[in-house]
Amino acid sequence: MNRNGHGRYDGAHSEVPHDLLATTDLVFSGELTPRGEPPSGGVSLGRPLAYVLRDATGGAPAAADTLGTVLLCFPFDLEELPGGCGYRQIELAVTFDDADVRALELHPGPGWGDTDGARVAVFGLGRNRLRWVFRAPEAGGTLRPDGRWTQAVLRLPSFFSEVSGRLGVRGVIEHPLLSGTRAESEVHTRDEVPFRVSRADAWTGAPLGRQAPQPGALALAGFEDPGIRDGQLPPGRQQVCLAVDIEKYSARHNVDMIRLQRALLRVMRAACARAAVDWYSCGRQAQGDGYLLVLPPDTDETRAVPHLMDGLADALAVVNREQSGNAPDGPYLRTRMRAAFHHGIVHEADSGYAGSAVVELFRLLDSDPLRALLTDEHATDLVIAFSDRLYQDLAVHGYEGLSPAGFKQLEVTVKKFTGIAWIRAHPCTGRCREGR
Incomplete structure (x- = not known):
């Protein structure tokens, strides 16, 4: 042309x-x-x-x-x-x-x-x-x-x-x-x-x-208003955020890393389907062995968060059951992960999501207590951290069957961040126990 x-x-x-x-x-x-x-x-x-x-x-x-x-x-x-x-x-x-x-x-x-x-x-x-x-x-x-x-x-x-x-x-x-x-x-x-x-x-x-889309090509879902100039902030919205990270990813060989990234994307999409959260309306940021999901601003978190938790656990169980079946006589390493939930003001910036809520979310995800819990709880594939604010808003009130039972209150210190986290090992639900 x-x-x-x-x-x-x-x-x-x-x-x-x-x-x-x-x-x-x-x-x-x-x-x-x-x-x-x-x-x-x-x-x-x-x-x-x-x-x-x-x-x-x-x-x-x-x-x-x-x-x-x-x-x-x-x-x-x-x-x-x-x-x-x-x-x-x-x-x-x-x-x-x-x-x-x-x-x-x-x-x-x-x-x-x-x-x-x-x-x-x-x-x-x-x-x-x-x-x-x-x-x-x-x-x-x-x-x-x-x-x-x-x-x-x-x-x-x-x-x-x-x-x-x-x-x-x-x-x-x-x-x-x-x-x-x-x-x-x-x-x-x-x-x-x-x-x-x-x-x-x-x-x-x-x-x-x-071109066929690749998992990493769906990493950013932001929109920066063309009218925004340097010095002006993009819109900030109150949103629920979920971050996950795969255990011992860097210790795997290359082929296994590729398998794990595919499994991670599959687990995240399945969890959204379980929670009736529109995958395409979420902000998504891939991070290799981890993933950040920013739920739409109009999400009913009292329903979405509990079902996302169950969806992650169920999808992990399915992935691990399939993997163990494909290698019945060989070495098998389960796919296990940490997850953290938080809500707060999130900005969609030029190369990803920004805001103190996102920073605090990843501090919870990277905290030593959550890592130690996954190491110690051999019977589960998923451990979860709630920010104190989200715990008080959701778990205390028992929305969608979510209960304070099993949560431990801990003080988390990561780099310059110090705060309260509520952590628990999340069991596989009744939907995924059969055949595991």
């Missing part, structure tokens, strides 16, 4: 090629233009392409009375800048008009490298506002000014007739100054560009070259 110099977007309908949504300038942020009037660049936005996805068996698309699953592709093309100038960073932001649209997968995903080595940061899993940020791979480097694309697998609130929204582009341009030095300037599209895709224009299936 090469830039052709016509059909620039000015907020009104323009004559543009059929496959081109708009061509628009990038203008300097702020009131002043940098000295020397360097070029601010431009971008051509292709018309989004839609693919109605088939089901997992390769059958027909979803029936009209079920939720729609659609893959949208957003191609765009950067204007080539004169010699000495280049793009250090470019960001494509997509906002859907329907707040009920949810992103199930994003491509490229967090951790992917682009074809020119650009690093990619992604925000918006589980939400209706998405953002891809392409950064130059090294200091002094710039992005190649050619065509790029992003893709989002969307869950729509109903069998869709059309999807609409707005596109915006921001960037950082490096350019020379008259003094002989170099500087960076922020640029952005003057207005968001509206788009609309109807079902009649959608293809069936998926385009060639679609």
Whole structure:
């Protein structure tokens, strides 16, 4: 999709090629233009392409009375800048008009490298506002000014007739100054560009070259509002957080580490299903031998937390039963883990989740008493820590069968953190005892 110099977007309908949504300038942020009037660049936005996805068996698309699953592709093309100038960073932001649209997968995903080595940061899993940020791979480097694309697998609130929204582009341009030095300037599209895709224009299936998501590519589910600037905080919300960590992960060989990471993801998803927590609406941050799950702000924690605990225990039992069956005559190391629950204000920051609640959560998870409990309690595969605040809110009142019985109150000191934790070994529930 090469830039052709016509059909620039000015907020009104323009004559543009059929496959081109708009061509628009990038203008300097702020009131002043940098000295020397360097070029601010431009971008051509292709018309989004839609693919109605088939089901997992390769059958027909979803029936009209079920939720729609659609893959949208957003191609765009950067204007080539004169010699000495280049793009250090470019960001494509997509906002859907329907707040009920949810992103199930994003491509490229967090951790992917682009074809020119650009690093990619992604925000918006589980939400209706998405953002891809392409950064130059090294200091002094710039992005190649050619065509790029992003893709989002969307869950729509109903069998869709059309999807609409707005596109915006921001960037950082490096350019020379008259003094002989170099500087960076922020640029952005003057207005968001509206788009609309109807079902009649959608293809069936998926385009060639679609990347399969990896567990680590689903690590970040944050959204950073494009209006937020340095010095401003992203939104902070009261949320329940769950962190888990696998015992003796680093002592395993490579093949076993891969198996454990797969088992970890499976256990987390199964626990969410048990607790009726929407996996795709959660914030998720993979950490190799551990995982951070941030529950949606509207979660009923009186129901979710007790069932997450049972779900973790049951799923671990299933994983271990299968593993022992696959190696009846050989050495078998059970998958065992520590888990910690806390709630407090959480911010979705640029590279993960931030806030004292998250820090305290991991201090509980890493505490010596919780580690010692897992070592000592050979009959269980799961030990759990509650923050004092969560314990007082939930366990004391016996929600969903949760009882103070079995919890031990301990003072936890990890690095500079000192606080009260309530820990217990969590038994396998009746659902998972049979056949273990």
